[in-house]
Amino acid sequence: MDWYFSQLHNGQKIRKIMLVSDLPLEAFEITRYFTKDLPERLEVGLVVFDRFKPNPDYESVVEGVRVFKESGCDAVVAVGGGSSMDVAKCIKMFATLDESQNYLEQTIVPNSIPFLAVPTTAGTGSEATRFAIVYYQGKKHSVTDDSCIPDAVVMDPNVLKSLPDYQRKATMLDALCHAIESYWAVASTEESRRYSSEAIRLIFDNVFGYLANNPEQNEQMLRAANLAGKAINITRTTAPHAFGYNLTAVYGVAHGHAVALCMKRLFALTVERATDACNDPRGVTYLEGVLREIARLMGCNSAEAAAKKFVEFVDGLELEKPQLSEGDFDKFTNTVNPERLANHPVKIGEEEIETIYREILA
Numbered sequence: 618m619d620w621y622f623s624q625l626h627n628g629q630k631i632r633k634i635m636l637v638s639d640l641p642l643e644a645f646e647i648t649r650y651f652t653k654d655l656p657e658r659l660e661v662g663l664v665v666f667d668r669f670k671p672n673p674d675y676e677s678v679v680e681g682v683r684v685f686k687e688s689g690c691d692a693v694v695a696v697g698g699g700s701s702m703d704v705a706k707c708i709k710m711f712a713t714l715d716e717s718q719n720y721l722e723q724t725i726v727p728n729s730i731p732f733l734a735v736p737t738t739a740g741t742g743s744e745a746t747r748f749a750i751v752y753y754q755g756k757k758h759s760v761t762d763d764s765c766i767p768d769a770v771v772m773d774p775n776v777l778k779s780l781p782d783y784q785r786k787a788t789m790l791d792a793l794c795h796a797i798e799s800y801w802a803v804a805s806t807e808e809s810r811r812y813s814s815e816a817i818r819l820i821f822d823n824v825f826g827y828l829a830n831n832p833e834q835n836e837q838m839l840r841a842a843n844l845a846g847k848a849i850n851i852t853r854t855t856a857p858h859a860f861g862y863n864l865t866a867v868y869g870v871a872h873g874h875a876v877a878l879c880m881k882r883l884f885a886l887t888v889e890r891a892t893d894a895c896n897d898p899r900g901v902t903y904l905e906g907v908l909r910e911i912a913r914l915m916g917c918n919s920a921e922a923a924a925k926k927f928v929e930f931v932d933g934l935e936l937e938k939p940q941l942s943e944g945d946f947d948k949f950t951n952t953v954n955p956e957r958l959a960n961h962p963v964k965i966g967e968e969e970i971e972t973i974y975r976e977i978l979a
Contacts, residue, residue, distance in 0.1 A: 618650060618733070621769055622659055622692075626731045631692045633662035635685050637705035638696040639669055640737060647735060647773050648696060664688045666708075671700045672865070675721065675753040678707040682720075685712055692731040695744075695767070698788070699872070702734060702743035703750050706765040710749070721753055727764035734767035737776040739827070739838035740788025740873050742795055742846020744770045757862065766850070772843065774835035784871065786934045789827065791873025792842040793820050794880050797927075798855040799848035801887065801907050801962045803897050812848035816841045817914040856965055857883050859957030860977065863949045868939035877931045878938065882977045883961075885924040890963040897962045904962050941978040949974045 622631050634651070642648040642665070655661050666684055669677035685693070685708050695705035711720040713728045734744035743749075744767055749760045777785070796816035799809050819841035826834030860883065861876035870878070891908055895901045905920075912923035950971045958965050965973070 618655075618771060619659060621731075621733060622655060622661055626692070627729055629691075631661055631731060633664065633688065633690045634692040634694050635681075635688070635690040635705075635708065636663060636665045636694045636696060637667075637681065637708065638665070638701050639667050639671070639704075640697050640701070642696070644779055645696070645737065645776050647771070647776060651694060651696075664690055666704075669700065669704050672750070672752055673700050673704050673707075675751050675758075678704055678711065678751055679720070681708045682711045682716065686716075692733075694733045694735070696735040696737060698736070698738040698784075699741035699743045699750075702736070702741065705732070705734070706743075706749035707751055707760055710760060710762055710765050721751075721758055721760070725760070725762040725764070727762060729764075732765070732767045733769045733771065735771045735773065735776070736839065736842070738780060738784060738788040739777060739835065739842045740791040742792060742842045742844075742849065745843050745846030746850040748850075757866075770843065772836070772839040774832050774839060777835040777839070778830060778832075780830075783874075783936070785828065785830075786936060787871035787873040787877075788842070789820065789824070789838060789873070790877035790931065790934075792816065792838070792845045794857055794873065794876045795845035795849045795854065796820070796841070797880070797884070797911060798857060799845065799852045800911055801904070802852040802855050803960045803962060804852040805907075806851055809848045809851040812844045812851075814910070814914055816844040816848065817911070819844070821915060853960055854957055856887075856958055856961040859954045859961075860949075860970075860974065862954075863945075863952060863974075864939060867942075867945050867948065870939050874936050879977050881928045881931055882973060884927050885921075886965075886973070887961070887963050888920045888924050891920070894964040895962065896959075896964045907962070939978070946971050946974060 666681050693705050693709050695702050709730050714723050736744045747763045796813045800813040823834040823837040827838045857876050857880040860879040864870045864875035891904050895904050897904050908920035912920050915923045917923040
């Protein structure tokens, strides 16, 4: 990585980096490079920012921007999963905005602050996307700009060695759902489908070795997650993600696990409605072909078989299902993102949301 930090950025050498991570840095061999090798070899200063939690809030990001400026940092490095990436992206995007105003109410002005990412999970694909999630007054906000896509990404399979079993499974499911959703999305393109198809293939080819924590399969799963991230960077997500956010917010279910629980029902629903409720302007024949292709990538001979295989795949991971509460359904119904539903390949009416949630959590 010396090449990245020794080159000139905007005509100047990097002098001090902000390392954004909510993880114990001593747990990863690669972080020795940032904490010891980089300062010694290239005389680059380091400031660590870790004052945030999963699903980071706006106030944490504001604190990160303050530290970035006051410490004289001129580059950002993110080490971690989706939350670390989100915070680092927001710090980069907000660092050149007016600090006297709410950053979320300002127009992002693209900047060239150097940004390197080291993902430590094989799932979110956040290192490949222009999106960052931050919570403000309890509500989820998506901040978007192409300038927050990292300039470079380091994929080190060694970072997955100590990944807890639940996170290993949940993040893999996130990558798989990204790939499937992107493939069938109304906004899909030929390029996004190339990324998605390779991601789906890599996940199913390497799942057993990955679950057994084999280095070679860990590396392939990192690649799959990155490709799925590139796909959703083009298309955005669809209904399973729109439904899944509530399960994370209310029950504390890991994001990938929550989305997969929703996908179990919504995959079958999509297949069932492909002919009669197609939402893709390219038409029914196109959508049916897309579903057949997803089935082929999953090793199935029909879309119906693929939907069934997805259920069996998730159930086989033996993840605990959240206990539903009757009072939560009103909250769920009113907070599903309609933009994500519009990108889903079949029509889903607002009046159906509660029924679908009941089927998901039955």
